Amino acid sequence: MKKSAIVRILALTLIVFILLGVFGPTDRSRANGATSNASASFCPDGKALVMGTSPDYPPYENVDAKHGGDIVGLDIDIAKAITSKLGCKLEISAMDFNGLIAALQTHRVDFVMSGMSVTPERKENVDFSNPYYAARNTIVSKKKKPFATLQELEGGKVGVQLGSTQETAIAGLKNAKITKLNTISSLIQELKANRIDAAIVEDAVAIGYIEANADLAFTMIPSDDDAEGYAIAFPKGSSLVAPFNAELAELESSGEKQKMIDSWFGQHEGAKKGNQLNLDFSILNGYVGYIVKGTLVTLLFTLVSALLGFVWGSILSLFKISSVRPLQWFATVYTSVFRGTPLLLQLFIIYYATPQLFDYDIPALLAAGLAFGLNSAAYLSETIRGGIMAVDRGQREAAMALGIPYRTMMRSIILPQAVKNILPALVNECVALLKESSLVSVIGVQDLMRRANVVQASTFRAFEALLFAGAIYYCLVLILTSLAHLLERRLRRSD
Incomplete structure (x- = not known):
């Protein structure tokens, strides 16, 4: 590719990210100081x-x-x-x-x-x-198997929210298997699925879940006089x-x-007390539009991440086949680091470390787009390099014999054929980005998964909202793969 073309693509990508930072749903104009x-x-x-x-x-x-x-x-x-x-x-x-x-x-x-x-x-x-x-802790359990005291949970399976004081409240339980999850709604779902015997939850929150789930009950734990x-x-x-x-x-x-x-x-509010169904989609009344709005954020995030990943991955692949050793070393080390560390860790580092290192309060959606795009580029660089190497070597030799410049040859002859060869792999990467985008919910991006979790917490029921979100993800993947098949057939006809 020509240098000017690469610069234009990178500039376009940067503009999109700036727009995400300015207009994204998680943007905040926090004043320094x-x-x-x-x-x-x-x-x-x-x-x-x-x-x-x-x-x-x-x-x-x-x-x-x-x-x-x-x-x-x-x-x-x-x-x-x-x-x-x-x-x-x-x-x-x-x-x-x-x-x-x-x-x-x-x-x-x-x-x-x-x-x-x-x-x-x-x-x-x-x-x-x-x-x-000042709140009090409660033991939430199945109504068929209630617990009166914490001591009765010794040797059992107990759930608490990660990072909460409920972890301290059960620290003295002997031989108990402790499950720590990010949200209370996840704990309740674990309880209903019989994966834990009880969950330790604060009193006002427990009341809402008991009203929404007639098969659950709770018992107050004596308050600690030292609690602040x-x-x-x-x-x-x-x-x-x-x-x-x-x-x-x-x-x-x-x-x-x-x-x-x-x-x-x-x-x-919760669910209706008289409803004993294990699955009741009527609780989603009034929430459907809220969840569907997250689809736009998910698609925008996927599109920008895929664009950044493809552009940067193409550059890295050219570095790897370059005769310049420092470029080869850089691309190899980059790929090794981003493929060798978890994506979630990279997301946390960009989101939490950027303000600390550069004094810039990076918006959550921008941090997520960078993390996913940079990670995707590491994988795509190998895919694109393989596509380039798969192009018949005779075409390169013919182009060089005709005096075609290297950049023109790569842009007009080699890369178009390489992209055609690796199209299925590119589609798989886009599908992976679409599904993995659910990870961005952990830093507060209001994507499809985050909104499903919000409804889960509001209705005190988990399965309905998550199943609805799963159906949307599945439809998006079907649409994406169908469009890819149409493009593939069109490319075959043009051969």
Whole structure:
């Protein structure tokens, strides 16, 4: 390929990524220095404070998928009240619970509210406000096999949310097999599938799941007098702690906080109590449109990742067949690193390390596109190189005998035939990208899988939303493979 053509393609790819960063669903215009300046002048010039949360924990925080997809809950109302009194705007960044502390430490968010309990271990890494609510743990189990005390779970199989204080609550259980998952809804599904005997869940959350699943029951665990309750977490040394504490005290004394608690702890919609079906798609009423919107994000992400992977993979393949040794070494090492490390690890490194290393708050969708595109390029470089080497060597020799320049030969003769030869492999890579795109949900990208998880948390039922998302993925793959077959037949006719 000509150098100018490569530059144009790379420029187009860069523009698409910039657009993703500016207009992507996870974009945030977080002001640099908001954390350090907030206590002195709070939020000058209308700048916003970014709150990190894991919206799968109703009634504290969950996505209101039926009414616009906003994140709502007790924690959200308290945060809005505090930031409003401080004269700040509030922006909410959604992610998995076990990524919240890391987001604070890398200053991706200014504070965290997500039903987070104060523990000595967490105090070593973040600062906390005064507690705003004290919850109790419960043992959620099958109604046919209830548990009255934690001691009865010794030697059994117990589930807890990863990174939660419930892990500490069961630390003393003898011979218990502990299952740690990212979300409460996943734990409940494990319980219903009889993979665990019980799940340790906070009381208000347990009530919602019990109302939605008539085959489940729960028992209160005696409270720990040393427990400090739920509090707001901040980066170490944050100047926001004092003003937030002052506003929390004001909400307490005015009775406004209690009104919020009363409002949210009386709301547990869930599924209908009388429904005993194992599969009930009626619970998706009002959620279908919300889930389908994630398809656009999934397709956009797949398209951009595939484009970046193909362009960069083509360049790497040319490096590998080049006579310039440094280019060969670079391409070989690059391929070895990206093929030898997990894709999820690469995603986390780009998303969490970029702010720490380059002081740039990279949007989640942009980080995901880079991680998947760079990873895909490593695999495609070998595929494209194989396609190039499969082209009859006589054509190269004929082109060289005719005096055709190398770049022109590669662009007009060799690469078109190579792409035709490897078309099935390219389609397989696109299909893999489409399915693997579900991984981006772990950093909060509102793709198809993330939205299915949100509905799963809102309805307190897992299978229906996941099965619906699976059907959409399957349809997308069928459409993609059908288009590829049409293109392949058309290319054959043109031979």
